Amino acid sequence: MYDINKIYEILLMQNYQKELFSDLINSSSIVTGSDINVCCPLPNHNDSTPSFSISLTKPLYNCFGCGAKGDWLDYLQKTQNWDFKTALAYLADKAGVEKSNVPIVKKKIEYSYTAKEKEQKVIDFEANDAYFIKCFDNLLNHPSALKFLEEKRGIKPETAIHCGMGIDTEKQRWVIPVFKIGSLNWEDPKFWNPKILGFEYRRSDFSLFDINGKKFKCHKQPSTPSTLVEINGKSPEMRKLIIMEGFFDAYLYWQYLKENGKEHTTHIITPSCGLSRLVEDVKAFDFTPYLQVTVMLDNDYKHINVQGELENIGLNKMKELNELFPEFKYNVLPDGYKDFSEWYIGMNKKEVKIAC
Numbered sequence: 001m002y003d004i005n006k007i008y009e010i011l012l013m014q015n016y017q018k019e020l021f022s023d024l025i026n027s028s029s030i031v032t033g034s035d036i037n038v039c040c041p042l043p044n045h046n047d048s049t050p051s052f053s054i055s056l057t058k059p060l061y062n063c064f065g066c067g068a069k070g071d072w073l074d075y076l077q078k079t080q081n082w083d084f085k086t087a088l089a090y091l092a093d094k095a096g097v098e099k100s101n102v103p104i105v106k107k108k109i110e111y112s113y114t115a116k117e118k119e120q121k122v123i124d125f126e127a128n129d130a131y132f133i134k135c136f137d138n139l140l141n142h143p144s145a146l147k148f149l150e151e152k153r154g155i156k157p158e159t160a161i162h163c164g165m166g167i168d169t170e171k172q173r174w175v176i177p178v179f180k181i182g183s184l185n186w187e188d189p190k191f192w193n194p195k196i197l198g199f200e201y202r203r204s205d206f207s208l209f210d211i212n213g214k215k216f217k218c219h220k221q222p223s224t225p226s227t228l229v230e231i232n233g234k235s236p237e238m239r240k241l242i243i244m245e246g247f248f249d250a251y252l253y254w255q256y257l258k259e260n261g262k263e264h265t266t267h268i269i270t271p272s273c274g275l276s277r278l279v280e281d282v283k284a285f286d287f288t289p290y291l292q293v294t295v296m297l298d299n300d301y302k303h304i305n306v307q308g309e310l311e312n313i314g315l316n317k318m319k320e321l322n323e324l325f326p327e328f329k330y331n332v333l334p335d336g337y338k339d340f341s342e343w344y345i346g347m348n349k350k351e352v353k354i355a356c
């Protein structure tokens with residue numbers, strides 16, 4: 001595997017952007033601060049004013065005219081018609097960086113969905129949008145609920161808003177929208193077109209039981225398919241993916257990245273209905289754009305399985321995935337923490353840091 005951060009570091013030191021974009025830089029280019037604005041070279045944009053901004057300090061570009069943005073790898077793929085591997089090898093060669101022994105993250109393993117699974121994957125209800133907006137607005141208008149969320153679960157208001165959380169005041173429950181992967185781009189409101197597949201619920205005190213004492217079971221919500229879903233939408237420059245076990249862990253992970261100024265680095269996804277179909281969904285996922293994939297499942301959570309035995313499901317799923325994807329990283333939490341939420345909420349006391 002190539003170390004893209006190292007490649008970019010070397011190339012930036014050599015001012016490689018001037019070479020990469022040399023065809024575009026001419027007398028009509030405008031330098032503003034740490035950017036050069038040139039006419040957009042992308043095939044779908046017939047640009048007459050310089051609206052394509054090239055950063056002089058980062059390996060990034062951003063077009064204000066057509067909305068395209070990404071890193072140099074992404075630029076080479078778009079303009080040269082290359083695949084990711086070819087673009088990466090080209091930049092590595094320019095930087096004089098050798099491949100390390102670690103294999104590049106594998107492509108997806110072919111997996112055929114059964115007819116029933118296929119049917120479930122295409123479920124999509126437009127009515128969900130109206131409900132999502134109503135619950136989202138409710139939460140914004142209830143400062144006490146936002147405060148409760150932060151006190152009980154460590155989730156700050158900006159995180160709740162980023163993740164589209166809401167509350168249903170009639171049914172007294174938290175409403176967690178389940179977004180389709182690829183439908184979110186939080187970076188650019190123009191492309192903010194989330195597809196809501198359904199919802200997860202928690203009672204207002206975060207228990208798993210509704211006001212009638214019945215357990216919320218996502219499998220019983222006909223509108224919520226069991227699939228991998230989006231928490232932090234992917235932007236073209238993201239080369240890291242993390243698969244978290246649950247929504248609240250995933251929200252807190254986003255918050256942790258944000259606090260460290262790194263929320264733009266990592267695409268975050270989670271299974272919508274627990275771990276039952278995780279391995280199948282991961283097999284069908286396309287990992288080609290990523291240089292690093294991390295799986296962070298609960299450490300220590302024991303369930304009674306169908307045979308009536310105690311089972312550490314998270315650990316077993318990670319073992320199963322490790323057989324198929326040995327190049328992934330598994331659970332980077334320090335020992336003794338059950339899940340990311342527990343670690344995050346206890347972090348201030350223990351002062352343990354984890355890489356992000």
Ligand SMILES: [Zn+2]
Nearest residue numbers: 040045063066
């Ligand atoms: Zn453009």
